[in-house]
Amino acid sequence: MSTPQPPMPQAPAAAPEWRAPGGSYAGYTSPIPVVRTHLGHALASEWTKIRSVRSTMWTLGVFVLLVVGIGLAAGALVSANSSSADMDGENPLTLGFFGLLLGSICIITLGVLTTASEYGTGMIRTTMTACPSRARVLAAKSIVFFTVAFVFTLVASAFVAMVQVSMLEGAGARTPSGSEWFKATVGISLYIALLGLLSLLIGSVIRHSAGAITIMIGVVLAPLVIAMFMVAQSMEKLRDWLFEYSIPNQLSVFYSNSLTESGPSGWDPLWIMLGLTAAVYAGTYALLRSRDV
Template sequence: MSAGAAGAATVPGRSGGPGRFTAGFRDAAAAEWLKLRSLRSTWWTLAATFVLTVAVGLLYGTTIGNHPEDYRKDVFDPVLMGFAGVSMSQMAIVCFGVMAVSGEYTTGTIRASLTAVPDRTVFWAAKAAVVGAVALAVSLPTAFATFFAAQTSMGSELNAGLGDPGALRATFGLALHLTLLCLVSAGVAAVLRGTVITLGVLVPLFFIVGDLLASLPGVGQVARFLPNIAGSRLMSTVPDSRIGYGPGPGLLVILAWTCVALACGLAALRRRDA
């Protein structure tokens, strides 16, 4: 990321009403989009999100389709199983969210960005909006491509159609899960500022801590409310008694994580020097 890209759209400090905030936000968002699209890591991480989700979904679907007798139809969730690739691809979308924020601190271009957009609330709102919009723009086609790839390869004996109960909602749920997980990661990156330290916190939280907590007596229920677990409920069409809640509460849980992470990111940005 270059300082020139960071300051491509200069937005003077603005206050005094929603109209000025809107104008400042629009210019800041344009600058954030310019910065994101100029980063090579943006395209690699987003491409990895798509490829991994679809490829692993296709692999799971093919494996299930080759051995349909191993699955009980009354408890089998073909949609969630087809989305199994998200367990790997969410790492890519997490990296995208982290690097979209921490990259400016690593290179020092955050100073140029805050000079161009001195209102830090406007700056953070624009960055979060652009990061979220880009994540959603990639996650939506990823979700539908994965659904069709996995269900087609699964075979007619076990697969689901997009018109089946909960299937369309779960497909949109996958896109929402990846988008919100990306925003949680961006918020944490704004607090911790470094790429390595942020990933050092998020990777165990999303991929290790849940399994560890689940195996400990008395605290296993805590793991149910981690953002990746809550997000997985959005992709399900069959209830899971081990988790104990469905898509609606799952959405509320991951939204709460997202709001807290973004609020903490804004607080850190406002209180500390660049």
């Protein structure tokens, strides 16, 4: 019986021209450019997402409809049923409060959906894979959303304010001052955009759209509703505090028409909301870094 022969050694395959001996690729240059990513890329990505989803169109569309529709309806109703004596010395900008109070629910909803919807669909994994820096992702979402919310609120509130002034000046209302114009347009827009940004942060923490929206609506309405049922004398201080610092009352301060005689005044509501949002932002960032997507 013949003895099996060991296999003959094979000669190593010749390396491709672009591959150096030993397996290195030092002589190869990829045709795909490698670009160092930065915040601008994350902003472009978030802008593409927020303008391409249907929830943005619907929530902002309803927001404009509420602010403009209720604002103009209130102005027309007061103009048709008020005499010069009734409106003597009144600020016509105050009627914009009603539409913005209801419209703020739409901004809250959009803020929550900007983050929570990605967790619901699993898209957040793709986002974090494309941009592993969670600080950059959170910053990009915040900047894009805040800008969109501020611009839409400013345009809608300014349009309503101009129409209401033209309607009510003939009915005896006074001409608003420059500072009143600024607070009723830019000031209120900054406040509502910050309220929406707070909703975005809560959506990042809760990661559930319905739950986060419910929490934020409770934050807006619950203090005022609870205070209305505190009739006991022992609860007077707590009742007054809830009235004064409720979000509806803080919104009314921008129109110099506070629901209470004490509490925030001037630009206080904006600083309160700014401080609250900054604190929640820091907590949200710390939480994002410590848990999985």
